[in-house]
Amino acid sequence: MHESGPIYVGIDLGTTNSSAAVFDGEQVTPVRNATGTALTPSLVRIDGSGRISVGHRARKFLAHDPDSVRGEFKRLMGTRKGLTVASNTRRPEELAAELLRALRRDIETQVGVAPDRAVITVPALFELPQIAATREAARLAGFTEVEMLQEPVASALAAGFRADHSHGHWLVYDLGGGTFDVSLLAARDGFVDVVGHDGDNFLGGRDLDWALVQWACEQIEREHGVVLSRANSAHTPILGKLKRALEDAKIELSQVSEASVVCPDLIPHPDGARHLELQITQADLEAICEPVFARTVDVCQRLLAANRVRANEVERLVLVGGPAAMPALKKYIEKALGIELARGYDPMTLVARGAALFAASANLDARPKAPAPASAHRLWLRHPAVSADLKPHVVGRVMRADEQGAPTQIKLSRNDNNWESAWVSLNQEAGFIVGVELIARRSNIFTIAAKDEAGNPVVVDPPTLTIVQGMSLSDPPLSRRIGIALASDRVQVYFDRGEPLPARRTFRHHTVETVARGSDTCLLKIPIVQGEFDRAHLCRLVGTLEIPGTGLKTTVPAGSAVDVTLELDRGGNLTARALLADSDQVFDEVAHLLVPEASVDVLEATYQRSGNRLQELRKAAFRHHQDGDFRQRVETVARGLDGVGRDIEAARGGDDDAGLKARRMLLELDAQLEDLDAEIQWPALLEEAKWKLAWAAHWQQKYGSEHEQRLFNDASMAASKARERRDAVELERQVGLAYDLGFNAFVRDPQAWPSLFEQAAAAVDNARDLPAAHALVADGRDALAREDRRSLERVVRKLWNILPATHKQRRQAFESGLR
Amino acid sequence: MSAAGLVLLCVLLCVALVAAPIPSSELGDPNSPRARALRMSELRLASTLTALAVFILLTLYVLGRGGGLDAIAILAGLVGLALMVIHPWIAVRFILIPLGQVRLVHTISSLGGYPWLRDPTGGAALAATLALMRRSHASELEIEWIERQIQGRPLRGAGLAASGLLAACRGDTETARALLRSVEAFDSERCPLTAWRIALEWQMADAASSGDWQAVKRLVQHGPQPSRTAVFLALVARRLTGEWVTDQKLVRAWIRAPHRLDNLRLLQRALRNNEDITDTPPLHPLVDLSEVAANGGSSPQVAAQALMVGFVQNPRAGVPKDRFFRLVDTWEQTLASTSLHTHLSRRVLALQANHSAEELLEQLREQLSDDLAALARAHDLAIGEATGSSGSLRELCVRKFRELLLLEVESTATALASRLQKLEAQDFAHNFEVVTHWRSFLAAREIYEHAAKLGGESLRRMAFPKLEKQLNRLALLALSRFDERGFADGIFRFLLWEAEAQHNEVSAAAYRHNLAAGF
Amino acid sequence: MATPPPTPGLRKLVRNPFFILGLTPEASRAQIEREGQKLLSMLQVGFGEASHYHTPLGPQRRTAEMVRHAMAELRDPSRRLCHEVWAAYCPPPDDCAKPVGSHTPDQPDPWEGAFASFGWRMS
Incomplete structure (x- = not known):
């Protein structure tokens, strides 16, 4: 039970498994669920009567009632897709909310407080609609304030926090269920920075699982002559069972050199369902997984090369994610990269730990706020909750400073009694700035003392403040570049990847077409795109700011100046506004788009x-x-x-x-x-x-x-x-x-016009007005026969006017109206 | 009786005039508004002559019968009334417009006649707009009502002037300026002189109200026969801009012009302005480059940045183009200086950056060329034709500057193409928002002309084909599908002008053909 | 309210991270973090003295977003070096010019009654 210190909660909402961790300013502790483990399967079961069970309980039903259990909904967040579980249809965020609710209950059981505030991790590839859906899931689960953090950043933070060295590089290798991320950390001058990040959005533990399934299908075809295919929806439950059996075998192979895969009545056959019994060895597993491992090594080497860091300059390699527990992977990576593996990090909970640490940096104390004593004078304090700097500043202001007996001087003392500030007088704005000194890698508690004008001590609220010294990341970084698509199909980048949030930026653009006031056919579109490409049409459209002619005070001619401001809050919520410089009109209605569904056709x-x-x-x-x-x-x-x-x-x-x-x-x-x-x-x-x-x-x-x-x-x-x-x-x-x-x-x-006439006549079938075009061709033939060049020239010009332009239309970037 | 016989002959002549058919070569389509307007004007002329002849005949008759002046006055009154019915513009111009009778003005003006022979529909709307402008407040309902009267009709000069003035009534001054400025793009066959004059007067008033007296002078020089107020304003403009205009001439013009009371203060201001005007000195002294360079000391980038700051703070001092290139060359020297290279190399080591000093300098050169090109564009410097040695910062900067200008024209052309595509896909019954499209054309033309001015001849030649294709397409569409001859001719005339200026004989011949023979 | 965008081509000068943080190009990493964090706190608490910063082109409005961005820019050594070049010239605050855009053009001699001259009550 935590009764005095702050509690910071981090949640790793994973594709396959989820976990949570709490940080009390000193220790990061994984949260155990009812089964005593730190990992909760990301599965939700809804039975016929609408009862919901989550995690291990839901997993139990996977084998005999798979239709009532749903997993892997995380990647579908932000889509319009409704998922059917038994006879119930739920949105992906509703299922995620059930999972988050269960984790919240586990945290309450462990620390005695139902957290209202938390940090939830999302994959680095998540775009704004997916982030918004995750936020919605948290809201449905009962959280009042959440912040999002990218998974690779969280694992890097957890790995780098309290790094006991002042110089060097670390590599954080995160192979998740569906994605692979690798981050390069550098410690310089006592600060640890994420200096580079790379990854493969289409590579993950799932690829290992499906490679195993593929191998098993080949064995089945060879032994039983039955072809199982993912394209055949009738085979989906069979392949699901096979996949689960192979996952268990994979885990078993961490301990032993050979494992059996046994599934009764699995293989459909005209003579009746047959049992599956396969033997798989460590060597088989390594051979099957080797292509996936090799691809991850390529990405690591690319990251090191981009940052001009040689492998021997990297001190530690930290493995994160479910597949990282595989001995085969550890062995392969260590050998291929030539970097020693860091011991003592739990790959399964590192992301949640990082999230909890970030919650501290972001000052998201999960505890309910205690009421202040009535006699105390309120202070408005601002300071980093976690600081890498050993001498940060505490800035404050006295509320209601004109009251009788309000403080006029402030002093801070560290609780170990080895440091205290001088008495600092309040400035004209009733504020103060005090530089404090921290003990490295500790939670530093300071007592605030105050005196009034007469020199009498004054009780203030809060009476203490806490600053943790360690690697800090006070602002969540943006995962993907955001900008405005321009009519030239270029992108005006507003926020680059890694930009600290919240962020706001304004650029001046100019319109490329006239938008007439009151016209319902004219519309100025300002498409907001997300992605790393320079060409707008390759990026993802995440919202559109539209300025209709009907909403204008005056006509906006082409070339008019428009100041577009994009703003992202800490959670990645996007707002945009366009100011028409000439008429001083502001538009801020952004149509937020969903993740487009992928129709198979x-x-x-x-x-x-x-x-x-x-x-x-x-x-x-x-x-x-x-x-x-x-x-x-x-x-x-x-x-x-x-x-x-x-x-x-x-x-x-x-x-x-x-x-x-x-x-x-x-x-x-x-x-x-x-x-x-x-x-x-x-x-x-x-x-x-x-x-x-x-x-x-x-x-x-x-x-x-x-x-x-x-x-x-x-x-x-x-x-x-x-x-x-x-x-x-x-x-x-x-x-x-x-x-x-x-x-x-x-x-x-002299021969030009006859030749041009022949060319135009050859294309006459494409003319907009066919009868007129044929009549003109006949006239042209006459003129040609008479050798009347002037008439022929006239005919060709008329033909050109009704033939379609050969000009190739340049693709317009989401019909952007700006340049 | 010989006088009576003469009058009778007059009457017969009038009847013959009305009865005689108008030559078909003048008409083209006998049911066209132009043909109707011509027939109406013929009828009016005949009616006027008949009315006058009847008046003379009756006067002679009354005098022959020994009638007094009272009877002749009654006759004159009746004939005057008849003339007002035949020529409604008299009543409209002097009574109804000053009274602000919008709908009545429109109804009566719709009867046609002088001065809207060349654009009866637009003329009636323009007259109604003039009446609206006499009011102290224009309601949106009435503006929309007038707009509806010209919607769906081919655009001509008076209609365009009316649209411009209506935009002004709404407070959309930019649109009003653009539309009224473009009235002159219509040939005289499609633009009543009065409409052109009104458009010019509004532009003069607009220029005078913002203190741009040079523009007032310029406008009156290029317009049709100016009105009395326009003459007065032009004289004031000449006086205020330092030209020698005698007091007597000024006062005479003031007396001749209407609204004397409104103009009195302006007259007084002009009369007071009798000092010789000399060239005004620049507002800010030129940046002392030697001082800046000295301040730079051993750090070349300080000198370059100080020059940049000096340029931005006082862009109009000296010859901006020369100052700009001085700035570019200083940056070039800075990037090539050993001191900056040494400094960067030292800092790269100190900060353990993963880029070398050479790479950083290359990055800086790239950023600088972007920034300097953007700076030149923001200050409208005409540097498009400047040259620099291959690979120099100057060359890079000019290239990027030209790229910016070309992008502006190309993006406009792309947007126009996209709009045209939608328009072409629409069914024939769909309304053609002619004023909106005209405004699009004007804006595109302005962007192109501005780019050509800054980018020089070679850029002009390169940018023109991009816009030409789309404008030609727009004009052909307007003409073939919506019968907007005036609209299309305005565009063809611009395209012809440009093609001729660029010695592009093939294109010029095509536009001449489109203008002369029609589609 | 959004801060108006700087004149194109001047962003690196007007939004230079060193100017935003009020530091010289020689500032250490610790100074950058400390000063940035202090400015963020001061802006949150609403201290007037933190609301503007000086540039060679005059004082500019400082926002928390700018401070965060400036800190992020200076954490990367290569990006920091480019900003160092642009921060080389910064006259002391008193010598700083008026903000760009405060330049007044030639005083025109407008005639408010121009439209009334033609009998129009409305422009």
């Missing part, structure tokens, strides 16, 4: 499209004799697409999580394909530029005026400079200019 189509692009790239790579690095990158995308194919198959079999994963993965692969495309297009662009310039030069030489020739030379020169810089956009612009000049000269040739 749409995924399939996108997958096919990406596959086709990949084939084109492969052919182009062969044609243009691209180097090995390029081909390797193409093959990496190909491997990624294979994974997407499997996920789409699983999504077809009813696995919504796999569908979401496929959607994200396709987006990232699309970005990689675009990069490769741009690279491969460069030689083709050069070739096109070459012939266009040569064609234009020929006609310019023949018919161009002196002025035109000068312009043509300027454009050719600018094009060659653009070629040197590999600036594709500028090259296209200059070549276009030179080509137009060439065309101007070309039409002076």
Whole structure:
């Protein structure tokens, strides 16, 4: 029971398991559930009569009543998806709320206080709608104030807290159920910073499980001739049972060298269901898991290289997450990276511990506030609850300072009696600033003494304050970049990844189209996007600020200034406002979007499209004799697409999580394909530029005026400079200019108009007004026969007016109205 | 009786005039508003002549019968009334508009006649707007009512002027300015002279109310025959901007112009302003570069930053472009200086940064070129045609500056294209918000012209095709689907002007063709 | 109320983390953390003296978000070095110019009755 000190609560809301920890200023303690373990399975059961059970109790029903139990709902947070459990439909956040409620009860049992405030961890890849859904789940569970923290940051904080060395690097390797994150910590001048972070959003313990399932299916096919597939929804329960059996075997293999997988009546067969009995050895497990382990090592090496840190400069490697308990993984990672593993960290509860420590940094004391004595003078105090600095400041203000007997001087004394401040007089604003000294890696309690004008002691509230010395992270960092999509498909970044929250920033933009006052067809859209890409259409749209013509006081012409302010609170709640500088009108209605659901058909189509692009790239790579690095990158995308194919198959079999994963993965692969495309297009662009310039030069030489020739030379020169810089956009612009000049000269040739007429006549079927176009072609033929060039020219011009423009429409980024 | 015979002949002539058909070559479509307006004006002319002839005939008759002046006065009154019915503008202009009778003005003006022959619908709306502007307060209901009268009709000069004035009534001065400025884009066949004059007068009043007397002078020079008030304001503008205008001339113009009482204070102000105007000295002294450099001491970046601060605090001093390039070159020297390199190398070691001094300098160069280009853009410096040695900060900065300008035009063109796409997908029955689209065209044109001014000839040539395609598409759509000849011609005329300025004969010929032969 | 955005191209000068924290480029990491934390506390408690900071382009409004961002920027050595270059020139507060934008253009000579000259009661 904690009766005096503060209590800080951290919760790791995991995909497979969840845990909680409490920090009392000195110790971080994992919270035990009713079964005495620190891990609660992220499972919720709802029976026919609506009764709810959570965790281990729900797990018991998984084998014989799987329809009443639901897990892995975390990844579906923020979607519109309703999950059916038995005959009940619940939103993912409602199921998460049940889990959080159970954890809250466990905390109450352990510390005697039902916490109102806590820190909950979320995966680094979570976007704003998912974070909002997690917050909603916490609210439903009875928490009044929660803050969100990314899982890798939490594990880094837990690993780095009270690091007993002043210099060096640590690597925190976090292989979760669905994601992999790795953080690089550096200790400098007594401060520990997260200096780098990398990860793979599509790699996790689930991949290990499915690799095992795949292996088992192959064994079943070989022995029984039965093909089990994730795409077949009838096989879903069978594969679920198989997966659970293999998970148990995997855990068993941590202790022994060989394990058995036994499932009665599992395999469907025309002669009746058959039993499954498989033997799996440590060596089998290592071979099955090796590709996944190797991918994590690649990511670690990439992170170290990006931060220019050699493996031998890393002092410790901390493993986090369920799969990290596997001896095979430990052995592989230690050997591949050549870094010693740090002992003494529980990989399963490290994230929750980090969250509890962060709750202290954020001053989220879970205890209900005690009433102050009536005679005490209220002080408004501000100081870090956790400080890495040994000499932080305490800033305060006396409330109702004009009252009789109010304090005029303040003094702080550390409770070990080895330090006290001088008497500090209040300033004109009734405030004071006192620099205090802390004992390293301790919870430092200070007593506040006060005197009134006459020098009499005054009772103040609060009478004491506590500052914990250790690694601190006072502000939660932003997990993904947030910005505004511009009409040019670029992104104006407002907040970068790692930006401390809360944050607010304003940038001035300009409108690209006129929005007429009162017009219901005109709308200025300001799309807010989240993601690490420079091209807006590859990022995720997380909200749109819309300025309708009907809400305007005056017409907003194209080019008008708009000051857009984005604001994120500590929990990642986004607000936006646009100020129209000329009319002084403010708009702040943001349409918040949900995580788009991944319809299998749409995924399939996108997958096919990406596959086709990949084939084109492969052919182009062969044609243009691209180097090995390029081909390797193409093959990496190909491997990624294979994974997407499997996920789409699983999504077809009813696995919504796999569908979401496929959607994200396709987006990232699309970005990689675009990069490769741009690279491969460069030689083709050069070739096109070459012939266009040569064609234009020929006609310019023949018919161009002196002025035109000068312009043509300027454009050719600018094009060659653009070629040197590999600036594709500028090259296209200059070549276009030179080509137009060439065309101007070309039409002076006697044969030009007849040839242009033939070209236009060939495209006549695309005309907007077909009868008119055919009539014009007939007129043209007449003119051609009469050799009447002027009439022919007139006919061609008329035809051009009704033929569709060949101009390729540039893709607009979420129809953004700003530049 | 010879006089009576002459008068009779007049009457017969009038009847013949009315009966004679109008040549079809003048009309094109006999049911068009233009044809109707022409027929109406012919009828009016005949009626006027008939009324006058009848008046003379009756006067002679009365005098022959020994009638007195009373009878002739009654006759004159009756004829005057008839003339007012035939030419409603007289009553509208001098009675109804000053009284602020919006709907009555509109109803009577809709009858047509002078001065709205070339845009009867828009003219009636403009007259109604003028009446509205005589009131001390315009209700939104009435503004909307007038707007409805011109909606769905092809846009012409008077309608555009009315839309501009209505925007002004709403307080949307920017829109009013843009629309009224663009009235001159309509050719005289589609823009009544009075509408053009009213648009100019509003612009003059707007310029005068903000103290831009140079603009007042400029406006009166390029407009049609100015009104008496416009003449007075122009003289005041000349006087206030330092030109020599005699007091007598000023007073005479004041006497001739209406609203003398309202203008008295302005006259007094102008009369007081009889001192020679000299060039005003710059508000702030130029930044002493040598002093700044001296302050910089051993740290080159201090000198560069001090120059930057000096530039921002006083952007109009000296020759801004030269000062800007001085700033860029100072930064170039700073980035190349050994002292900065040494300083950075030392700090990289001290802070254990994972970038080398060279990498940081490269990063700084990149950031600086972005910042300097943005600074030049924010201060509207025309540096687009400046050149610098390959790879220099100056070259980088100018390139990024041009990139900013091109992006502005390209983004506008993209937005226009997207709007056109939606418009093309709509069914034919859908209303074409002609004033909104005209405003879009004006804004796009302004962005393009501004970019061309700052970016120079080569940028102008590069930016034009981006916008040209979309504007041409808009004009063709407006013409073919919505019969907006005036709207389309305004755009074609701009495109023709640009194509000719850029010696683009192929495009110029196409626009000439579109303007002359029609689609 | 949001602080108006600085003139394009001047963000690095006007929003320089060293200026926001009121520190010189030589400040140690501990000083940055201490000063940042102190300013955050002062802003929360509402001390007037913390509400503005000095830049070569005049005083600017300081917000808690700016302080947090400044601290984060200076924690990264490479980013800090770039800011150090921009913080090299900072005249003492008294010499600081008026904020950008306070420059008054030529005084115009407006005629309020211009619209009435044409008989219009409304502009």
